[in-house]
Amino acid sequence: MDIERDRARAGGILLASDFSPRSDRALDRALRIAGEWSAPLAILHVEEPPERQGKPADLIRDELRGELPPQASTAELVIRIGSLPTVLVAEATERHSALIVTAVARHNSIGDYILGTSVDYIVRKASVPVLVVRRRADRSYGTVIVATDFSDCSRRALAVAADFFPHAGLRVIHAYPGSGFRMSLEDRNEHNASEASARMAAFLEAAKLPAEAARRIETELHEGEISAAIERCRRVTGAELVVLGRSGRKELVQALIGSTAETILNTVHADILIVP
Numbered sequence: 001m002d003i004e005r006d007r008a009r010a011g012g013i014l015l016a017s018d019f020s021p022r023s024d025r026a027l028d029r030a031l032r033i034a035g036e037w038s039a040p041l042a043i044l045h046v047e048e049p050p051e052r053q054g055k056p057a058d059l060i061r062d063e064l065r066g067e068l069p070p071q072a073s074t075a076e077l078v079i080r081i082g083s084l085p086t087v088l089v090a091e092a093t094e095r096h097s098a099l100i101v102t103a104v105a106r107h108n109s110i111g112d113y114i115l116g117t118s119v120d121y122i123v124r125k126a127s128v129p130v131l132v133v134r135r136r137a138d139r140s141y142g143t144v145i146v147a148t149d150f151s152d153c154s155r156r157a158l159a160v161a162a163d164f165f166p167h168a169g170l171r172v173i174h175a176y177p178g179s180g181f182r183m184s185l186e187d188r189n190e191h192n193a194s195e196a197s198a199r200m201a202a203f204l205e206a207a208k209l210p211a212e213a214a215r216r217i218e219t220e221l222h223e224g225e226i227s228a229a230i231e232r233c234r235r236v237t238g239a240e241l242v243v244l245g246r247s248g249r250k251e252l253v254q255a256l257i258g259s260t261a262e263t264i265l266n267t268v269h270a271d272i273l274i275v276p
Contacts, residue, residue: 013042027069123274150200168241173221
């Protein structure tokens, strides 16, 4: 690992956890990535004021520490009072965290911060990538799908994927509108496979990835809607992670993030890394 990569990861990983069973998968994935990076892991637990009931922070910390598995014994446990989305973003900024990890919450459940407007707040306000975990962390990510609309933000998402997961295959995927889609003038310019292929080549060339990362890339072009194309690719490749940029062309962002996180979490059955 080079000096720049070490420096970038020095802030470590920040995991948001409510210590419910649904947080276990996020904890396992955060522990695995922290081990792969040789990076510190901090586990953030946020309580709203009524939940604390006068308990001192040290007592809460001791109770929660007892619920952690042995492999998390060296993780820092951070207790904060407030609203999870705002506290999480502020904590990551203060710590200069390299990555935020969080779990999928059941819709309308207590502590439901991952669906709805709160996830919008986290992914739009966080200055670092946000990993939303929904699958078991039985192994390291073997194949990573990177969605691209050829924007600068997509290029950054590809660079982050290559850097964060140096042993994973990278499947870079783009979907262009089919004949049944209403298209803008810009869309019509990429309405055929040859044009999309040329733009993909230019996109990869502009990314200027290291040779070892470039060798791990395979590309796919699909006619149709991007989230459906990603899910098809996921089923074929067995990929467990999808990476996308937070700010790209409007249709990509709306298809995968939209006004809530429900579209991406319900359509693509994989972990999601959103890169600012």
